[in-house]
Amino acid sequence: MNTAAPIQQRMPEKRQPILNAVDRVTELCFGLFMALTFVGAVKAVTAGDDAGRKLFFAALGCNLAWGLADAVMFVLRSLADRGQRLALALSVKREQDHAVAVRILRDALPKSLEPLVDDAELELIRERLAATLALPPRAHFIRDDFVGALGVFLLVVVATFPVALPFVVIGDRTTALVISRVLTLAMLFVAGCALGRYTGAGALKAGFAMTLLGVVLTMAIILLGG
Template structure:
């Protein structure tokens, strides 16, 4: 929905995180899955130290590339969403027929919220938009958006290390594989735990579900040649 800044906002306002929990968990899991494709076959690291180095830097390079792509697409998606909301605000502000303006606002509501808001409540928003002196000429990115994109890049890249780094610091490939898998499962459980707590689905249950889902997805990715 579109809201306008009121001059009577409270002095202290809760600061929103750069990335919400779903974004952080999604990017972390994506980075883990990408890195896991490089260590899915034990034979990759049985060729000695040079093979372990090659595997690590291949996984790191892949996650750097995908982290950059994800960060750029985050900015594109943010700018597009912001532009769509600004277009809606302009439409409502210019519309002389209040009924048509209300219809535009209702059409923009997420389906689950549509039956919860009465026309009288939407009318308050319409009136505020109609009375707004100016609207931004165009949608633009902010410093917080750039920091959010940087956060996505960092999450995807750093998720490489728990998966692939053990093969560089532990000489025995079998031991390194056990450490890598243990860290990966722990991170998947933590990601699911956070997501379950955020969504109200049950933290422990979501943690175990994410662990199982991650293992199944990893096997599927490897089987498909990922």
């Protein structure tokens, strides 16, 4: 009877999300705050029979513009971060003095991680970089930059709807405003919970903190006349 050694199946590599939880939550909250501020502060469009539609499209246009600007900044920030990492790798690879190369790597470490990494570990990284056959001379845009930018744009724009849509579907503007703010605070609570779970700060604590921030912003808008 032939016995064959078990074949080790290579687990498929898990693809990292282009936008992590912090990116998603912060962009969503940014869109919510933008729409909330716009809805609370703009009174010029609240006159007439189609006031709700005017306000909705005004808020949507505002977040479309800011979503586009934020998406462009995401692409540029991604390219800059990649360029910085590439410049570090090239500096280490080209440095002939091993001690200097290790010092360059140490200087690039976050202060909180510096005591946890010794020079022997950094030397291993230096050796791997030195053995790399070729590195691109400069950073280039990649597909994930634009996919991430699209995600940022959609998050900011989608945040408009729970804030502004009640003014379209509900005739009474006071009732619509109350529902709009309640929906916004509920979404901020959920977003805070997600952020707290991701960072380890505690889901409920972060959810209530984010909601409190929304309440403070809403009160500020009301005091300013919104």
